Amino acid sequence: MKLPTEAPIGLLGGTFDPIHFGHLRLAEEAHETLGLGQLRLVPAGEPPHRGTPRSPAEDRLAMARLAVEGNSRLAVDDIEIRHEGPSYSVLTLTRLREEIGTHHPLVLLLGADAFEGLATWHRWTDIFDLAHVAVANRPGYAPHGRRWPEVLSPELAKACEGRVLKSADQLRASPAGGILPFDMTPLAISATLIRDLLHHGHSARYLLPDPVLDYIAARQLYGGSAS
Numbered sequence: 001m002k003l004p005t006e007a008p009i010g011l012l013g014g015t016f017d018p019i020h021f022g023h024l025r026l027a028e029e030a031h032e033t034l035g036l037g038q039l040r041l042v043p044a045g046e047p048p049h050r051g052t053p054r055s056p057a058e059d060r061l062a063m064a065r066l067a068v069e070g071n072s073r074l075a076v077d078d079i080e081i082r083h084e085g086p087s088y089s090v091l092t093l094t095r096l097r098e099e100i101g102t103h104h105p106l107v108l109l110l111g112a113d114a115f116e117g118l119a120t121w122h123r124w125t126d127i128f129d130l131a132h133v134a135v136a137n138r139p140g141y142a143p144h145g146r147r148w149p150e151v152l153s154p155e156l157a158k159a160c161e162g163r164v165l166k167s168a169d170q171l172r173a174s175p176a177g178g179i180l181p182f183d184m185t186p187l188a189i190s191a192t193l194i195r196d197l198l199h200h201g202h203s204a205r206y207l208l209p210d211p212v213l214d215y216i217a218a219r220q221l222y223g224g225s226a227s
């Protein structure tokens, strides 16, 4: 089969409150394993599936930019912060499609926990018309590829029927519609853990980049004195 020359564009959305090495390794390993041309980290403006973030959008954006500094593989896209209203992935992907056209392969990256909840997202089935979905393992969450479909909810299992790809090469064969589980180095890091550590005055060093920790300390985010 002749593959299109365009390497897929990957998108990792998140609250990034704050961004940490779990996000960054997911992005870095997805870039390599999935053969992506670019990878955009997209901080949510108003995340619709959870409470208000602890840090303002501008700080979460600034921390994401600091985190990828010096890494030409990763870029930060402020598309969800520029647009007012809830940051629905389906809207973000629609806007990106307006920017890149209908043919270029797009890959929405999700950790296993996010994929597990996909069927609760706004217009979630439309996402498959706009992008492929690649799912990374995450410690503590079951639904990784090798155990699909039995660990998925019935509606998600049904949506997966006929979509699960066997290799990253297949991402190039069409602009959207596939689901690909992939392995990353398991890292049991979460933003919740980091916020809790900082809030209680504990060190969060080596869970996230030093420049991000310095920013947190300078802006006195997350209410603690330690970094």
Ligand code: ATP
Pocket (backbone or CB within 6 Å): 013, 014, 015, 016, 017, 021, 022, 023, 026, 109, 110, 111, 112, 113, 114, 115, 136, 137, 138, 139, 187, 188, 189, 190, 191, 192, 193
């Ligand atoms: P919180 O603890 O505040 O819920 P989080 O650490 O889960 O935050 P998010 O910004 O909600 O971070 O996550 C953005 C995306 O990154 C999601 O798809 C999530 O599954 C994924 N992700 C975050 N941390 C990890 C990790 N350690 N391993 C794999 N995927 C991760």
